[in-house]
Amino acid sequence: MCARKSKKFKLTPAMEDYIEAIGIIKQEQGVARVRDIGNFLHVKPSSVHSALSNLSKKGFVIHERYEFVDLTPEGEKAAKDVIKRHNILLSFLTMVLGIDRSVANRDACLMEHSLSGETVQKLMKFIEFAQNCPGQEEPEWLHRFKHYYQTGELRDCRKRAGK
């Protein structure tokens, strides 16, 4: 339990952040520049540069001197994957737990690198479950949770029918 040294991830959290940033910036602005990435991640252009040359060697980004930054197909795939993890966490934190969006975003940014595939899957299903209960804006159990959170009071959690 709690071993240090990940092994599991080919990409470090930092590298995932760069790839994610490039994906988001490209999506928002069409192209990504060194400066944009630096602003997005709050690091200096020189840091971006060294990260990019690393990711370039590893085959995730394309970056010619003084040019725009782009993702390779593998980079695109990685970006989509991190962004998905981020959004799943964000949805859970805001929709289910009712956490403030900015706090939720910060937490999601940090946690998005640590989720196993299994957890991503199940969390996604859980959010779907919370969203898809038909015929209402919010399912009853979630409403009850919010009530419990605010008042500390557990209202009728009646036994389920079968079993």
Add this chain to the structure above:
Amino acid sequence: MCARKSKKFKLTPAMEDYIEAIGIIKQEQGVARVRDIGNFLHVKPSSVHSALSNLSKKGFVIHERYEFVDLTPEGEKAAKDVIKRHNILLSFLTMVLGIDRSVANRDACLMEHSLSGETVQKLMKFIEFAQNCPGQEEPEWLHRFKHYYQTGELRDCRKRAGK
């Protein structure tokens, strides 16, 4: 969104891991030695040593040459805090999402360093809510989620009474 460089944490994830390990080992075996900590975290004794001298300078651990390792009151507090975050995540992953314990533990180890106070609070309440629904081993909504997860089928999520 997604700024690198935490600023927020006085303790790095690595340092939190060391403190947590010491707390757990002390709790299980009475005393913690360099070697135990190294085994626990899968790092070499020399790494433990340098971490300890760092934590010692910062006032979280007490460590005299060739002696057992101990936590200062501040270290105890920090250990309790991380362990709590770990356990909350573990409970959520296993009990609510139904994730395999070993996977859940691995995820919890990585995520435990990234939870804001607000998220810890709400997640704890959520688990209490799932546990404390009276008169049953598992609340109905959780049962429904598991059904949904296994079959993809949403059973009657009836409208809640009021509102």
Add this chain to the structure above:
DNA sequence: TCTAAATGTTAGATTCGTCTAAGATTATTA
């Protein structure tokens, strides 16, 4: 067009967390 501002790159330093290898100390046991 040519110069100033913006942007990008390079070199070199720093911090963190790890390692290996060698030596020091403590514990065990023959």
Add this chain to the structure above:
DNA sequence: TAATAATCTTAGACGAATCTAACATTTAGA
């Protein structure tokens, strides 16, 4: 108790991720 085993410490190296400061290139405006 003396040799051996286990444990701990030190020294030095390395990779990752960042920074600052100086320099190069591109872009845009006068």
